[in-house]
Amino acid sequence: MERRDFFKKAGITSAALVSLPAFAGPAPAKTGQDEHEQEHGPHEDLNGPLASATVAFGQWNADPVIDRFPNNSPRTQNNHHLIPGEAVIKAGGSVNFIISGFHHVLVYGDGTKPTDIDITKLRPTTVQPGPPLIDDATNRVYRGLDPSVLPALPGSTPPQPLQDRVEVVRFPNPGRYLVICGVLPHFFDVAAGFIMFGYVKVLK
Numbered sequence: 001m002e003r004r005d006f007f008k009k010a011g012i013t014s015a016a017l018v019s020l021p022a023f024a025g026p027a028p029a030k031t032g033q034d035e036h037e038q039e040h041g042p043h044e045d046l047n048g049p050l051a052s053a054t055v056a057f058g059q060w061n062a063d064p065v066i067d068r069f070p071n072n073s074p075r076t077q078n079n080h081h082l083i084p085g086e087a088v089i090k091a092g093g094s095v096n097f098i099i100s101g102f103h104h105v106l107v108y109g110d111g112t113k114p115t116d117i118d119i120t121k122l123r124p125t126t127v128q129p130g131p132p133l134i135d136d137a138t139n140r141v142y143r144g145l146d147p148s149v150l151p152a153l154p155g156s157t158p159p160q161p162l163q164d165r166v167e168v169v170r171f172p173n174p175g176r177y178l179v180i181c182g183v184l185p186h187f188f189d190v191a192a193g194f195i196m197f198g199y200v201k202v203l204k
């Protein structure tokens with residue numbers, strides 16, 4: 001079909017065509033990537049083992065035997081550590097924090113040490129009663145979800161907030177970042193000292 005005939009059939013006048021430059025001539029093919037880059041900047045896929053790392057943020061101990069069915073999160077059988085203690089990625093990569101238990105992911109900027117965290121800056125949990133949450137915003141680059149407001153784990157009796165979840169954090173810049181649990185007694189214990197913390201090393 002001639003173009004003119006097509007437009008006639010479609011009821012489009014030549015005046016309307018003036019405002020339809022895409023129909024006036026062949027337009028260069030635009031890929032999805034072009035559009036993505038216009039919106040978000042140059043696109044660069046990260047590949048290889050340093051593109052991402054997985055950190056278990058608290059774990060359910062399998063010894064002694066643990067039975068969470070149906071459906072509980074027994075606090076005393078949770079291991080309050082980050083595994084591995086130091087994750088290594090390259091700049092632009094991400095860390096997948098797989099959270100098991102009533103924990104709160106806080107990430108602090110390059111060079112922060114556990115002793116730099118002001119554990120006198122606290123806030124109460126929002127809904128579910130629990131220990132105070134660390135609220136020190138100095139050098140904090142990521143604060144995760146408030147664990148006390150998550151919906152109840154279906155089937156839990158009495159209802160407990162859903163604790164098992166994933167938070168993925170991207171690190172665009174190199175450095176050694178401190179990651180802590182913001183639940184105060186998990187991070188710091190008077191007798192045991194600093195417990196629940198680790199690092200993310202981001203290479204250039």
Ligand SMILES: [Cu+2]
Nearest residue numbers: 103181183186
């Ligand atoms: Cu914790």
